[in-house]
Amino acid sequence: MAGINIGKAPANKAVLPFYGAAAVFFILLAVTLLFHSDLLLGGYFNFRLLSIVHLTVVGWLTMLIFGAGYQLLPVICERDLYSELLAFLSFWLLLTGIVLLGGGFWYTPVLAGRFPLWGLLGGLLIFIASGCFVLNVGWTSRICKSYNIQKTFILTAACWLSATTLAGFLLAWNLRYPYIIHKNHLELLKLHVHMGLAGWFLQLIIGVSAKLIPMFLLGKSNKTYLLRNAYILINAGMLLFLIDGYFFSVTARALLYLLIVIAGIGHWLLYLRDVYKNRIKRPIDVTLQFSGLSFVNLMAALVFLTLLLTGSPLGNGHIAYGILAILGWISALGLGMTFKTLPFIVWNGHYKHLNGKGKIPLPKELYRQWLVNVQWWLFVIALYALLAGVLWGSPWVTKIALIFLTGTSLSYGLNVLIVLKHKTNFIHATSTTAPNK
Template sequence: MNGLKTNNAPHIGVVVPHFIFGAISFFIVAIMLVFSSSSLLEVYFNTKLIAITHMAILGWATMIIFGALYQLIPVVFETALFSEKLAKVTFWMAAFSVLFLSYSFWVASFTMLLPYASVCMFISLLFFVINVLLSYRKSELKNMSSKFVIAAIIWLLLTELLGTLIALNFKFNFFSEAHIHYLKIHATIGLIGWFLLLIIGVGSTLIPMFLISHQLNFKKLKASFYLINGGLLGIAINWFLINNSILTGICWLLVASGVLFFVSFIFDSYKKRMRKKLDVGMQYSLLAIVSVLLPIIISSVLIVGSNVEFQLLSRIVVFYGFSIIFGFITTLILGQTYKTLPFIVWLEKYKKLVGKTKTPLPRELYSEKIASIQFYLYLGFIIIMPIGILSNNLLLLKIGSIMLLLVTILYNINVFKIILHNVKPIKNE
């Protein structure tokens, strides 16, 4: 945990607002899902589902990642963030853009609101990309973790550029193919290029740190980096220019192999750990690493599933998206929130008291009981929802949505408990 402590860390006012907005967005996602559970049973290109997806991806996951990455840049790059002022401007513009964009999808305003919302979102993400790249430019450390982060940043820019073009195409109609074709590319490079690569880059630093693991084989990370990036680049070029199914399968195999190398790296870290007892944060994190295998299995079904009946194929696509957004990304973020946010706040509140008086541990800033209940509720959610999606059962989806709502309430309680923590030094006897 001391690896997060660095003199180059940004002011807490840069980091914490992202966690606040992300937590509230997570709650909003659950509310949206409760009121539109039936959208999961419709074709995957429907306005309510797209609105929920963008709120989850941009408002919840990306905002939390932005905040965490600002704190971790000094750890991964060993240099200070280029501009804290730019980071604050980025936050407010991104927060506005997320709400604007999600609302545009929710009300299906594809020609009136969506183009402007997309441009706002693109500019805010461009500010973030510039800030991170200029931070990396100052860094003398060029290890595999930092390379994963930079590759993810570049894929984020490409993802948002394509997303903006898709949105503008609704108004100006300049693409030759149907929107859904480009949406497939947009989603793939976003989920794999941005989220997966970033999570591998940050996770390969944090998870061994939290497990206290040493003597790991970093050649596995190198193989993972080149396989995933090479495969994803091949998929993107193929879908844009060639659209050959055999080439898609080969490139997807490269991506899957890269993911397996990362999973193997984490498994080695787990086996060599010095910290044997896993807290709730690490339980979430390791569950997420195991869960990343599910999208690989589902994607292989989709690649060879051209003869599958359309209704079933549509449900499999929704299940695939669910497995990435909730099975992998959200699970990992929930876990890492309990590992990073308490320490960030603890460091700000108690750094001047260390050595002078007894202080609480970072994990004492939140309720472990609430976190434990939240974990089991979430476990139930990620089991029930896929069954509801695949069996076309609206009742199960309603139950799962309510479980997610309870999870978000408990998560928000703990997040605000951490952030609003009052200093309580304990005098040494």
């Protein structure tokens, strides 16, 4: 086993633009929501709300995940990234695509409810970007010598992303040319949303967390069968939901499929609990607190979804469910994990070859820890106040919550900017005397 190639992290230019763009979209969506808070208190099928949702799930979250994914894929596959060029291409396609798609949704009401052709083009570009991601993941993992369930999760998630973006493109097409697909648009929208949530985000998060959380906590678990069970249950539940939902309708049977997916999530959480129990790095910093919060919110989102499927009366429950899933679960994870990945990527670029030559900062010194603490409190207040505001239908509570969310996005964006603008800070060591010279 000696002399194994440990490989190289991808070039920063293939990764950093994703982080920068994601931060900009996070600020943009928070500010837009602040000035259009009434969107959260109405029905969920609203073109402007769809615009903000897509800015969130594509511009903010998928953008961030693409960046982190390209950096982490070599760690998981123990091989170099297949193509940095493809990664770079996917960035521009995703960026252009979300600007056009988000803009398309936003301006549809102005265009008398007719979805613009350029918005459709945006959907197509996002689909092509997801195809680039699938190719890169597929080819990187193809040359991966060892089988591991984390890799399988990520590859499957990438395929679900492509399926989601293709379905999204067809839905957008259906908005412009409604005679093409003879199905209820709202029913199809539910399938599209859950392909994205459980197919793309959930499985990507499981794959990455099953590798990274043991690394960060210096914990371990031999119970990989739990991850295999999670994989089978989640995908089985998803496929049943989609087949039934497409050919028939989203009915009470969806509850059964949800329970299968929840059983899968339970297996994943049991695996993480085992890692946590066997960890040795005792102190949990604020970045990992975000991960803990995200798991709590995931549980809450699943409870909400169950209540919605059983027909329990919840004021604006669909939007509250969306907030818990997209903001409470996935965004919380992103807000913390950014500072577990980005400073290391930038540090590698500045100090990899200077390490050992003199005094250099540590990766954790590249960002402001106090600002992450501020971001934590702003986010916690924003999230739960927003849920309260939406559920009670209170415009004032919603508005105040969105002020806190804007504060969260600005503190996050500032910290990301500080890391991205970092200048090399190196003090050369004076050499000591050695014998035999």
